[in-house]
Amino acid sequence: MVAGRPSRPDFDPDRAREEIRTIARELRCSAVRVQGQDPARLRLAAEFALDEGMTVYFSPLKHDVTTSEALTTTPRGPSWPRSSAAGVRSCS
Numbered sequence: 001m002v003a004g005r006p007s008r009p010d011f012d013p014d015r016a017r018e019e020i021r022t023i024a025r026e027l028r029c030s031a032v033r034v035q036g037q038d039p040a041r042l043r044l045a046a047e048f049a050l051d052e053g054m055t056v057y058f059s060p061l062k063h064d065v066t067t068s069e070a071l072t073t074t075p076r077g078p079s080w081p082r083s084s085a086a087g088v089r090s091c092s
Contacts, residue, residue: 011041017048024052033057046088056088 023029032054034045039060046056 006036006038011038013044016041016045020045020048020052020054024049024054029054031055031057033059035059035061037061050087054087058088 020032023032030053032049034042034049034056036042037060042058042060046058049056
């Protein structure tokens with residue numbers, strides 16, 4: 001967040017996938033931390049990293065959400081496929 005708005009107001013999934021691919025393949029990183037407020041963006045970025053075989057450290061910023069909303073955005077929440085959640089670690 002920058003001054004109350006997302007640091008990337010225009011999220012481009014193709015660019016996110018390419019950046020994660022670069023982190024995994026060119027920088028040879030085996031893990032990545034995804035952090036932010038938008039659950040859809042976080043999950044997409046996490047899925048891209050999992051597709052690259054990376055461990056994902058999932059760190060949602062949970063401002064202004066209910067407990068049930070927060071639980072559905074976590075890697076163990078009901079909206080996450082079990083196979084994907086295996087490579088995801090929660091952190092704050």
